[in-house]
Amino acid sequence: MHRSTTRQQYGDEAMTDTSTNVDSPDLDSCVRIGSIVSSNSHLDYVAEVYKERDCDRPPELHEREFGQPVFIKKTVDGTEHAVMGVIYDTQLVDPDQGRTGPRLAQDNQAQFTPGYIEERTTLAGVALLGTAEIAEDRGIQEPTHQMPRWTLEVEDTVFQCPDQVTVSFHTVDDQIQLAYMDRLLDIAGDLGSEVIVALIDRLRGMLPEDDPNQRVLDVVEQNVQWQAREQRGMV
Amino acid sequence: MADRSDVVGTVAGPGDDPNEFVFVTPSDKSIKTGEFITYTVPVEGEPRSVFARVTKRELIRGLPEGFLADPEVGPETVAATLGVPTDDTELYRLTATVIGYYDTNMTTFANPRQLPDPGTPLSIAPHQQLETVLPNLGCETDSTDVTTLDGVAHIGWLLNRPAEATNLHIPIEKFASTHLAILASTGSGKSYTASVLIEEMMRPSSRASLLVFDPHGEYDTLAEMQGEEAFQGADGYEPNIEYYDPERLRVRISELEIGDVMAILDNPSNRMQERLSTAWRAMQRQESRTWGIDELIAEMERIYGDDDASVGALEWRLRRSIERNDLFHPEDNVPLGEIVDPGQCTVLQMDTLDRWDQQLITTVLLRRMYRERLDDVRDRDSDIEHPIFALFEEGHRFAPASGDAPSLGIMRTITSEGRKFGFGLGIISQRPSKIDEDVLSQCGTQISMQIQNPTDQDAIKNSVEAAGEDVLRELPGLTPGQAVVSGDAMNTPALIQVRRRHTEHGAGSRPVIEEWREAYEERQREPTGSEAADFGEGDSTGVQSLD
Numbered sequence: 001m002h003r004s005t006t007r008q009q010y011g012d013e014a015m016t017d018t019s020t021n022v023d024s025p026d027l028d029s030c031v032r033i034g035s036i037v038s039s040n041s042h043l044d045y046v047a048e049v050y051k052e053r054d055c056d057r058p059p060e061l062h063e064r065e066f067g068q069p070v071f072i073k074k075t076v077d078g079t080e081h082a083v084m085g086v087i088y089d090t091q092l093v094d095p096d097q098g099r100t101g102p103r104l105a106q107d108n109q110a111q112f113t114p115g116y117i118e119e120r121t122t123l124a125g126v127a128l129l130g131t132a133e134i135a136e137d138r139g140i141q142e143p144t145h146q147m148p149r150w151t152l153e154v155e156d157t158v159f160q161c162p163d164q165v166t167v168s169f170h171t172v173d174d175q176i177q178l179a180y181m182d183r184l185l186d187i188a189g190d191l192g193s194e195v196i197v198a199l200i201d202r203l204r205g206m207l208p209e210d211d212p213n214q215r216v217l218d219v220v221e222q223n224v225q226w227q228a229r230e231q232r233g234m235v
Numbered sequence: 236m237a238d239r240s241d242v243v244g245t246v247a248g249p250g251d252d253p254n255e256f257v258f259v260t261p262s263d264k265s266i267k268t269g270e271f272i273t274y275t276v277p278v279e280g281e282p283r284s285v286f287a288r289v290t291k292r293e294l295i296r297g298l299p300e301g302f303l304a305d306p307e308v309g310p311e312t313v314a315a316t317l318g319v320p321t322d323d324t325e326l327y328r329l330t331a332t333v334i335g336y337y338d339t340n341m342t343t344f345a346n347p348r349q350l351p352d353p354g355t356p357l358s359i360a361p362h363q364q365l366e367t368v369l370p371n372l373g374c375e376t377d378s379t380d381v382t383t384l385d386g387v388a389h390i391g392w393l394l395n396r397p398a399e400a401t402n403l404h405i406p407i408e409k410f411a412s413t414h415l416a417i418l419a420s421t422g423s424g425k426s427y428t429a430s431v432l433i434e435e436m437m438r439p440s441s442r443a444s445l446l447v448f449d450p451h452g453e454y455d456t457l458a459e460m461q462g463e464e465a466f467q468g469a470d471g472y473e474p475n476i477e478y479y480d481p482e483r484l485r486v487r488i489s490e491l492e493i494g495d496v497m498a499i500l501d502n503p504s505n506r507m508q509e510r511l512s513t514a515w516r517a518m519q520r521q522e523s524r525t526w527g528i529d530e531l532i533a534e535m536e537r538i539y540g541d542d543d544a545s546v547g548a549l550e551w552r553l554r555r556s557i558e559r560n561d562l563f564h565p566e567d568n569v570p571l572g573e574i575v576d577p578g579q580c581t582v583l584q585m586d587t588l589d590r591w592d593q594q595l596i597t598t599v600l601l602r603r604m605y606r607e608r609l610d611d612v613r614d615r616d617s618d619i620e621h622p623i624f625a626l627f628e629e630g631h632r633f634a635p636a637s638g639d640a641p642s643l644g645i646m647r648t649i650t651s652e653g654r655k656f657g658f659g660l661g662i663i664s665q666r667p668s669k670i671d672e673d674v675l676s677q678c679g680t681q682i683s684m685q686i687q688n689p690t691d692q693d694a695i696k697n698s699v700e701a702a703g704e705d706v707l708r709e710l711p712g713l714t715p716g717q718a719v720v721s722g723d724a725m726n727t728p729a730l731i732q733v734r735r736r737h738t739e740h741g742a743g744s745r746p747v748i749e750e751w752r753e754a755y756e757e758r759q760r761e762p763t764g765s766e767a768a769d770f771g772e773g774d775s776t777g778v779q780s781l782d
Contacts, residue, residue: 145318179318215308216316223301223313 026138027082030159033059033070034124036152042128043147044187045085047158049122059160066090066191067198069161069169070126072152073134080134083148084161084169088188088195089125096120126158127187127195129180132169143169145179166199167206176203176213178220185224193228197221242356243272244329249350254333256287256350258357259295262325267395268292269709269730271360271369272331274351283336284377285347286360286368288727291330298324331357334727337368337377343726344368362401365393369729370405388435390428390682391731394717403731405680407441409724411624412654413679415661416670418695423685423715425663426453427740428733429626432661433457436624437476437580439468445580446604446625450593452586453628459738466737475579479569481587486599487568488531488557489524495595495641499556506545507552510535527565528558562592569596571603571618590632597633598642601625605649608656622657630662631669643671650677668694675699679723685713 032055034047047070050058064087071082096119131148132140161169170176178199185192200221207213229235244260260266270289275282298319302310311321335344351357367379372387381387387404415432419425436443437460447454458476460466466474493515497508514535518526531553535546557563574581583600585593604619611617627633634646649658650673662678664670668690676698683699683706686692696707699721706719706728713719713730721728 175312175315177316177318179316181317212308213316215305216312219302219304219308219313220316222304223299226301 027071027073027134027140027159027165028138030071030162031057031059031063033064033068033087033158033160035158036072036126036154036156037123038154039152040125041187042151043183045126045128045152047124047126049090049124051121063160064122064124067195067202069129069166069199069202070158071161071165072156072158074150074152074156076150081150082132082134082140082165083150083152084129084132084143085126085158086129086184086195086199087124088127088184088191091123091125092120093123094120124158125188127184128152129184130169140165140168143172145172145177147180147183163202163206166202170203176207176216181220181224193224196224241358243359244357246274246351246353246355246357247328248353250330252332254346254350255290255330256333258329258331260327260329261323262327263323266292266327266329266359270395271334271365271393272357273360273364274355274357276336276347276349276351278336278347283347284360284364285336285351286334286344286365286727287331287357288334289329289331293328294325295328296324296326337726339375339377342373342375343371362396365401366404369393369726370403371409371724371726372404372406385440388432388441389734390431390435390720391718391733394730394732398732399734402734403720403729405720405724407436407443410661410680410722411436411443411622411659412657413723414650414653414659414677415680415682416630416667416675416678416699417661417663417682417684418667418686418691419665419682419684419718420686420688420691421665423713424718424733425665425684426628427716427736428682428684428718429628429661429663430454430457430736430738430740431733433580433626434460434466434737437474437578438466439470439472442468442472442474442578443580444575444577444619444621444623446574446623447580447582448585448593448597448625448627448633449582450585450588450629450632452584454582455584456739457580457582463737472578475576477574477579477581479574479581479583481585482561483569484562484583484585484588484596485564485567485569486562486596487524488527488563488565489518490568490599490603491563491595492602495598496553496557498641499591499595500549500552501556503549503552504545507549510539510543510545511549514538525566528553530565560592562588562596569600571607574600575604575619575621575623577621594633594640594642597627598640598645601642601645601649605645605653605656605658608653608658612656622659624659624661626661626663628663630664630674631666634662634671634674636669636671638671643674647671647673650674665691667691667698670694672698680720680725681722682718682720683710684718685715686710 032050034049036045037048039045049064052058066087068087070085070087072085074081074083128148130143130145132143135141170178178196181196184196188195200217204214204217226235243264243266244258246256246258248257249255250257266272266289268289268291271286272289273284273286276285277283298310298314298321302313314321333346333350335346338345363380364378366381367374368377372381372384381404384404386407388407389402389404391403392399393401393403417425417428433445433447435441436445455478458478460474461476493512496511496515497503503511514531517534517538518531532546532550535549539546585596588596604623607617607619608623611620633640633642635643646660649660653659662670662674667675667686675694681699683695686695692707692710695710706721709719709730716733718731718733719728720731
């Protein structure tokens, strides 16, 4: 099965690099979240989340949560880039589901259902936000919130983006930017405002209390939430 | 492509009203409400500049209001955070009302009855063109150097333009013949504006014959015109400013009419009225014009006998009301030749007279002058052989809506007929609602300044024909020194800033705090126990009602 083989391949690679430090800005030691399996549009991809069998250190639940920033490495024209994205949706897949007919076995008897259990998987929707160059110190530089022009490939690894990198991606000229917001709202649809609020929460937690950007983020968050409530008919 | 450097906006389409159109401008072309804009349309094959006034301005594209949630965070910061461009994003939709193109044959505006097509470029109307076409100057082209014209009064400049950029010169002849009203609440510059007009009318190019009825003594600085270079003519002309103080104001008893006397007397009975009018008519028929109360009473006694009770009662009343009042005199009156003359501005200072006396002297003077003007126009012997213009400070005092002033009748006559006889009136008042409607509606030119009171605004709306809705809307928002000029002297109403006076202004509020402090110190210096002196230094402004 196509998906299994790719998973195996990346799992091997992951095994060589097990010491992951979430807080380090080093892009090479980030937790692998999953791999791209399909896309809905140029900016909207689907990743399958790694499980025990796929790699040495599968992401923990909080490392692949809703609103988690992610990145995918891409080398373009000799320069290594990080294509930045965010998990904006998740979906559970269970091929076994729907096969709950009358059973022959008793309750206390083990079921014989070969293969299927391992096919249960979690899919994560990844919306692309922008790009940045990967610097020599393995951090990022020159972040841009323009629409990424390059396509990802199936089997590209999706990494968890450390919070420092998230902040530096969002900082342009000392000012916090979320210039991708309109595109993200469009892709994320119903959960758009929630994914933005999650991103803002994450940024706020990283910035010092008295940072002037805190208040700007407040205003943006208010706006997004208000608009969402308006659209949903609450106000 | 045509040069569009002076284009400030582009027509988007017709507006709600038949004469309205809507246009769009970017934020850097800031066009204020009330601004005059122009576009070109062909009229009978010739391109004509059509003028329009901007009436409304609204934002159609700009940052959402949600960006303004935190006063300490600028909307442009929020916009930058979200990557929203902030440079030149604002777009304004403006509504303009077509005034028309300047018809050089009719020398006024003609409506092309055709709104500009969408896409028509609009530009700000040039200064000189506006100076020519806004006032009713009767120029033969739509762009003339109006400063070279004679008989124009430079009253100020357009409010929306930089100071002294678009100067407004209104034709003196128009407002002096079809009357003028200056309406404004206290402290917004009525008498200042009036003084500006007086200055203009006294210039060598006009040399008006002016009379100012001044119940408050506010015009005592006009004399500064004498000796000022700006007012001297090449032929040696210099304005003559005459002050007529209350002591010189006299009414000859024979010049009163029976109605005036009745109004002065204390509640005369019917019998007294009958006796008095008979005797009065008899005295009027006499050759002599210099009779007094004694002669009048003698006449009454001659007719009714010297023991008539009513005559006795009348005598007491007449002596109390007329003889003891210095205003009335058997012989003296105000010689008309002294108060009206071309190039002369006479200020009748009435500040120590009470209201009745002010009204009476005004009545008598107006009546006499009107008669002289009538005689002059009818080619009879006349003391006044030139047109005259009289300005009334506190105009509601002389032509009150309540009708209880002897002067109302003659004011009505002059405002309705005076035009034919070269007798113009200028009414200055802070209470338009208290002015007689017939008088106010006959004032062809109006200078309206800040007025908050809704009753007064209604009075302007009801009696001033030329005051359109958009003019009335401006009234509460004007600040002192700003005015709307409308009526006969204008082709279309305009918002102006009144120019600075050449002479000092004398009618400001008193420095109350300073005077209190001085008075207090004065009192402290006095030995205790003595009675405090009068603080007023004798310059009381006379008996005034609380209107």
